[in-house]
Amino acid sequence: MNMRIIWLSVYAMLAATSLAAPEKADSTQRGSAQIAQAAREISPKNIEATIRKLVSFGTRHTLSDATSETRGIGAARRWIQSEFERYGKETGGRLEVTMDEFTEPPGERNPEPVQVVNVVATLRGSQPESRERMYVVTGHYDSRVTDPMNATADAPGANDDASGVAAVLEMARVMSKREWDATLVFIAMAGEEQGLFGSTHWARMAKEKGWNVAGMITNDIIGSSRSDDGRIDNKHVRLFAEGLPPVRDVPDELLSMIKTGGENDSSARELARFIKTTAEKTVPGMTVNIVYRRDRYLRGGDHSPFLDAGFAAVRMTEPNEDFRHQHQDVRTEDGVKFGDLPEFCDFDYIAQVGRVNAAALGALALAPAAPTHVKIETKELTNDTTLTWRANEEPDVAGYQIVWRETTEPLWEKSADAGDVTRFTLPKISKDNYLFGVCAVDSEGNVSPAVYPAPAR
Ligand SMILES: [Zn+2]
Structure with a gap:
């Protein structure tokens, strides 16, 4: 000072x-105790079990078989639905589980119309004045290999993005046991790899219906603490947060932010500050590294359609990605293993990232608007x-x-x-x-x- x-x-x-x-x-004793307890209950064992289960469906490619009970995208989403429903039963039915289903018209990565289904679990806020205010947390359950159109090869997608789905399931399980003023929406998004289908649909629907989405976090590739050169970092998570939106026609509100030096105070940046400060208090040993950028180069995620719809949205991703273990055919080349397999995941680390999310979401949902x-x-x-x-x-x-x-x-x-x-x-x-x-x-x-x-x- x-x-x-x-x-x-x-x-x-x-x-x-x-x-x-x-x-x-x-x-903040009562609030922080409730948040800390919920975060602590997030279990690495459950996260591991979820990831292995999702991998067991062989592929979760958006264009894969949707009718089989054991392989493909349909079996995967029915299992996710049954998990959400199980948590709901354990907590007296307070978790509303719905299938947000629509047909995506033909596009670059889907030559035929395809049925896309987001699995949504909603925990209604307990305070009437806050119930309409919602916080959304997502992971995407679809997966892919090297060729984005290959719907039959094994596409384990353990890190990308069974890790995010597993964290979201655990959050739903531990948070639905408790009451929060505002509404929490847990979503296993679909169609991310084919073009952010599920999140685009949901964010547009929320905008059209005038829903009060006060914050959104996507968890995508939060599964590994090991970088491609073998270094371990299980103490950081990156939080990508956009500043001013990339729009051609600048609305007055945005213009006034630019004129007054508010370029670092978009709602996404305020959300990121809130997440960092609240989560680091609740989850000792974890540091949230805010990155002043919408996303990594050449990549996209389910927060983007939310940002485009005008909502505060951010992305959590592991600190050091190993691209041999993402979007790759499962194979061994010169003794090097490629593919997004559970053996490259760090379940304790994923639980920590889940706790960071739960801490922030709990603090958001207990606080006033x-x-x-x-x-x-x-x-x-x-x-x-x-x-x-x-x-x-x-x-x-x-x-x-x-x-x-x-x-x-x-x-x-x-x-x-x-x-x-x-x-x-x-x-x-x-x-x-x-x-x-x-x-x-x-x-x-x-x-x-x-x-x-x-x-x-
Ligand atoms: Zn992903």
Whole structure:
């Protein structure tokens, strides 16, 4: 902390007694205990069993046999459905399992129309005011080999992406035993490898129906801790988070973010900050490496259609990929094994990534919604900062928190409790020098992600 910030902080504290330290020792006890317990219950054994089961269907190629009970995409999705249903039974039927089914018209990687089915398990939020707000977590259950059109060869897809599906199943199992204010949607997506069919369909449907998708995480290739040169890293996960969306026609809202230096404060980046800070507190030993990029080069994922639909969406992926074990025919060449096999997976690591997800999703679903209509007043030249927002609807909202950071810093550095108001001034903290956000806080201390303010004259 430089002297200037210390001085500003001291001045601010003297000037406004309601300014407080960022965290209170016991403020989130109930919430954090519930989240930590759920995360702990994620089992590497169950993850291993799921991956081996999914691999046992031979191929899960989108164009593979959908009628066999033992091989192909149909058997795989019926098994995933039965797993979700089993967890639902164990928790008194609170998990609603549906098959989101549609026909994908012929395209580049499907010469004939093909039936595509997302397997969806929904855990409704327990707070009426938060129930419409949903957080979506996905993995994709289809698989492929070297030739993306080969629907008959063995395509184990253990890492890509049985690992993601296994983590999502475990999250559904442990989280459905508990109550969360907002709704959680666990999806085994279909048709990812043929062109993001399942996620495109679901994200468009959500947009058309006006669903409040407040955040989405896709888990794709979270299965291995070993890089292609043999190094082990089981302590990091990459979190790909886009900044401003790549659009030709820039809407006013986006233009105002660009004009005010808000390029690092898209809703996806705020979501990524939230995931990193909450998950690292709950899952010791794991570090979330935010990557300021939609995805890796030459690759895509199920978060993309969500981003394109205007939702905050991010992607989790292992730190060091080994491309000999992805999208490859299973074979041995010069003593080197190719193919996406369970033997290259690290089930303990996948469980850790699952815990990172569960920690973040739990914190999101217990917290109030992020505030709306967040503005920063720019009526006159002043060295104070005044923020305004609209009051949240949840009955347990206790107040709001202002967060800020240097414009060159990635994560929030400071916070102040604003109390239960919709306008707050930080005296002698200049809006010209920092980036600001507003969060909602409930009576148990659960804090929402931050919202970047639009300038208001
Ligand atoms: Zn994948």
